[in-house]
Amino acid sequence: MKQGDTIEIRWHGRGGQGAVTSADLTAMSAIHEGKFAQAFPSFGPERRGAPVLAFNRISAEHPIRVRSGVVKPDIVVVLDPGLVTLINVVDGLKPGGCLIVNSTRSIEDLQGEFSGDWTLAVVDASSIARELLRVNIVNTTMLGAMIKTAGAIKMDSLTEPLEEKFGARAKANLEACHKAFDTTVIGKITVGGQKKVRTFAVAKQPTWSELLVGCAVTDVGSTKRFCTGDWKSQHPVWDDKKCIKCGICSLFCPEFCINQQKDGYFRSNDFYCKGCGICAQECWTQAIKMVEEA
Ligand code: SF4
Ligand code: SF4
Incomplete structure (x- = not known):
């Protein structure tokens, strides 16, 4: 990522998957590095399982005064594989930005979903989380993929925030993070690919x-x-x-x-x-x- 500017990150997840925790840990790590950072969520009145958003802003140089949601992110992280075809996760993603997806699909397969000048990274975070954390909550695992792909924060900076947040479970979360870092596959998306958007037929309702x-x-x-x-x-x-x-x-x-x-x-x-x-x-x-x- 280009250093010096404010880096904006948008996390896509479902209620209960920990997207908000991912954003919190990212901000805490950035602050640990001496940077300025924000983390905040956005969700409606829906319940567990509903699509939710969380945002980060990180600046190495100046305090951040903008408080609105991130609409033109440098980095998009998708915690739930199903969201790729459910909503437009790349909405507003800046040219040259990074899209990081939790998926069992190959990078070649996912490349066909998008059209734009972006870096695409894929990691099977769900399997890593199940193996190392015994639960399919991929928030910390996806941090490893994000660090490898976009480098918005450093891996070392995560240790303290993870210990603060997870206590005895920090070690396993850090392991998951490292495993994701090692196994994330990085490629490119080019302009002209075919994006498939899933649509739903809703029955006509009576007047x-x-x-x-x-x-x-x-x-x-x-x-x-x-x-x-x-x-x-x-x-x-x-x-x-x-x-x-x-x-x-x-x-x-x-x-x-x-x-x-x-x-x-x-x-x-x-x-x-x-x-x-x-x-x-x-x-x-x-x-x-x-x-x-x-
Ligand atoms: S059928 Fe309608 S009201 Fe009943 S649980 Fe489902 S969504 Fe809620
Ligand atoms: S139709 Fe009436 S009685 Fe039957 S389940 Fe619905 S609310 Fe209950």
């Missing part, structure tokens, strides 16, 4: 005049943009013996993904149910139970 009971629906939740079913950690299960087919659950579902079946009972669409549990709370006969995902 207010087509609804069976009096209710106006202004819009569905985030189902138009995301396959929200990807991020649920629990799902509703119906007990038809208790259900009186009133349809209240379907009216309260923020994703508008509960439909009446031919037999008159209601069910959710698992592709779009995000497991918020509102339907179970609103069902007045307790016919819905939320069950943890297997």
Whole structure:
């Protein structure tokens, strides 16, 4: 990376994967090096599993007064492989910038997803984290890939922040970081590649005049943009013996993904149910139970 300017980093992850911790550790390491640094997250009201962002700004020379989210990053780090085809992770990435992805896919395969003048780095961080940390949380592992590819901070600077944050678990996290550093594959993306963007078909929703009971629906939740079913950690299960087919659950579902079946009972669409549990709370006969995902 070019030294002297402020380096801006955008972390893409899902709620619970530790993108915010990655940004925190990066800033703490930079400060440990005597630099100025910021770390802050950005997420909406969604829950565990939803796409989240975290940001860093690092400057070796001057305090950072900008407080807004990073829209033109020098470095983009993607913690969840599924996000590559779900959202435009390279949005605003500066020419000559770095895109670092956790994926089991080969670098040649991933190169075809993007078009731009960027460095692309790939590491199988999930396998490293499972092996060394016994859990698929890749935040510290991806730091190793980021350090190797973009050098925004030094590996040595990480030790103290990791010990402060993880205590006895710091050693394993540092090992994961080093393993990612050693195994990250770095290549180039060139202009002209074909970016594949995943799109979702959302069923046409009824207008207010087509609804069976009096209710106006202004819009569905985030189902138009995301396959929200990807991020649920629990799902509703119906007990038809208790259900009186009133349809209240379907009216309260923020994703508008509960439909009446031919037999008159209601069910959710698992592709779009995000497991918020509102339907179970609103069902007045307790016919819905939320069950943890297997
Ligand atoms: S709110 Fe409860 S009783 Fe009414 S349709 Fe839904 S599940 Fe059945
Ligand atoms: S848990 Fe119920 S209310 Fe929430 S998204 Fe799923 S079906 Fe809709």
